Amino acid sequence: MSISSRFSVGIHILALLEIDKTELNTSENIAMSVNTNPAVIRKITGMLKKAGLVYVQPGIAGATLAKDISDITLLDVYRAVNAVQEDELFSVHDKPNPDCLVGRNIQDSVEISFSAAQRALEKELEHRTIRDVVDDILNKERLRK
Amino acid sequence: MSISSRFSVGIHILALLEIDKTELNTSENIAMSVNTNPAVIRKITGMLKKAGLVYVQPGIAGATLAKDISDITLLDVYRAVNAVQEDELFSVHDKPNPDCLVGRNIQDSVEISFSAAQRALEKELEHRTIRDVVDDILNKERLRK
DNA sequence: CAAAATGTAACTACAATGATTACATGTAAC
DNA sequence: GTTACATGTAATCATTGTAGTTACATTTTG
Numbered sequence: 001m002s003i004s005s006r007f008s009v010g011i012h013i014l015a016l017l018e019i020d021k022t023e024l025n026t027s028e029n030i031a032m033s034v035n036t037n038p039a040v041i042r043k044i045t046g047m048l049k050k051a052g053l054v055y056v057q058p059g060i061a062g063a064t065l066a067k068d069i070s071d072i073t074l075l076d077v078y079r080a081v082n083a084v085q086e087d088e089l090f091s092v093h094d095k096p097n098p099d100c101l102v103g104r105n106i107q108d109s110v111e112i113s114f115s116a117a118q119r120a121l122e123k124e125l126e127h128r129t130i131r132d133v134v135d136d137i138l139n140k141e142r143l144r145k
Numbered sequence: 146m147s148i149s150s151r152f153s154v155g156i157h158i159l160a161l162l163e164i165d166k167t168e169l170n171t172s173e174n175i176a177m178s179v180n181t182n183p184a185v186i187r188k189i190t191g192m193l194k195k196a197g198l199v200y201v202q203p204g205i206a207g208a209t210l211a212k213d214i215s216d217i218t219l220l221d222v223y224r225a226v227n228a229v230q231e232d233e234l235f236s237v238h239d240k241p242n243p244d245c246l247v248g249r250n251i252q253d254s255v256e257i258s259f260s261a262a263q264r265a266l267e268k269e270l271e272h273r274t275i276r277d278v279v280d281d282i283l284n285k286e287r288l289r290k
Numbered sequence: 291c292a293a294a295a296t297g298t299a300a301c302t303a304c305a306a307t308g309a310t311t312a313c314a315t316g317t318a319a320c
Numbered sequence: 321g322t323t324a325c326a327t328g329t330a331a332t333c334a335t336t337g338t339a340g341t342t343a344c345a346t347t348t349t350g
Contacts, residue, residue: 002229002230002233002234002235002236003234003235003236004236004306004307004308005236005237005238005307005308006307006308007235008235008236008237008238008251008252008255008259009238011251011255012238012241012247012248012251012255015247015251015254016245016247019246019247020247026325026326026327027326027327028326032242032245033241033242033245033247033248034238034241034242034248035238035240035241035242035248036238036308036309037308037309037310037311038326038327039309039310039311039312039328039329040308040309040310042326042327042328042329043328043329045327046327046328046329056327057316057317057326057327058315058316058317058326058327058328059315059316059317059318059325059326059327060316060317060318060326060327061317061325061326061327062326063327074258074262084147085147085306088147089147089148090147090148090152090153091147091148091149091150091153091338092150092153093150093153093154093157093179093180093181093339095180096157096178096179096180097177097178097179097180100161100177100178101164101282101286102157102160102161102164102165102178102282103157103178103179103180104286105281105282105285105286106153106156106157106160106278106282107153108285109160109278109281109282109285110153110156110157110278112281113219113269113270113273113277113278114153116269116273117219117266117269117270118266119269120265120266120268120269121262121263121265121266123265124258124261124262124264124265125258125262128258128261132258133251133254133255133258136250136254136257137246137247137250137251137254140250140253140254141246141249141250149337149338149339150338150339151338151339171294171295171296172295172296173295181339181340182339182340182341182342183295183296184297184298184340184341184342185339185340185341187295187296187297187298188297188298190296191296191297191298201296202295202296202347202348203295203296203297203346203347203348204294204295204296204346204347204348204349205295205296205347205348205349206294206295206296206348206349207295208296230337236307238308
């Protein structure tokens, strides 16, 4: 399967909080932009909050950024929204036959390559920030005209 | 979610075909090593066959390697077994609001980063071969003693 | 033909996703 | 304090992909 769209929604939310920072960004307003249900937004916003990326409080309308968007990497968001279960991007078949040479060693052996690949992906995400995304959005918008 | 364990099973099969190349590797035998059902093995073997990685025929017992394992990268296997649907590792929420500045640009904007991250992962897999895995397995086995 | 193996399809159980509804909790304004 | 409104959260549901299982058609060899 693929990485949860919570990731792209999380990025969407953060970009929106920056670009519409003068507006009141309630879960309902954000849901309109993302095109989903407000409860979905509240759940993801809650995850972003737990990661210290946004500020949001029960009873108080609207979410706001808790950090400068230049300091929020895509990896931060990726981790915040649990884009991948348990941080295990690859799943390995379990209980291979321990009585077989290949069976008893395969798990540790593939783990080496899987970890390296996962690290490569995460490193790429770490080099990109919400600032980059916001700039790109504004750029694309300018080109539309 | 995470990347299908078909990937690790595919690697397991190929490694086994090399290490046990003097034996007859039927779907039943392979299933014993992987610890799963023969039909599962036949399905994955079929995918590896379609990708030109193994040789296997109806009515004839056993699968064999169709290429030198130094020439089979993990990316080849990854693609062969369809480890990720449609080659889209990341999923993006669809139909964001086109009447919103962020909504109408977010998909293309995240696509840039997502593609880069996916490429980074695939590049890493491309640099590793079944040979590496086999060597590692044999190495680990030696260290057990 | 008979035996044995592969290729496939159908079915099942399971798990995660994302949407939806409902409601408890918390805040502010009156 | 009560009311209005927003967030937090749990329960439910439909959908989807996975992986296992069974069954059977197809193909080859003896």
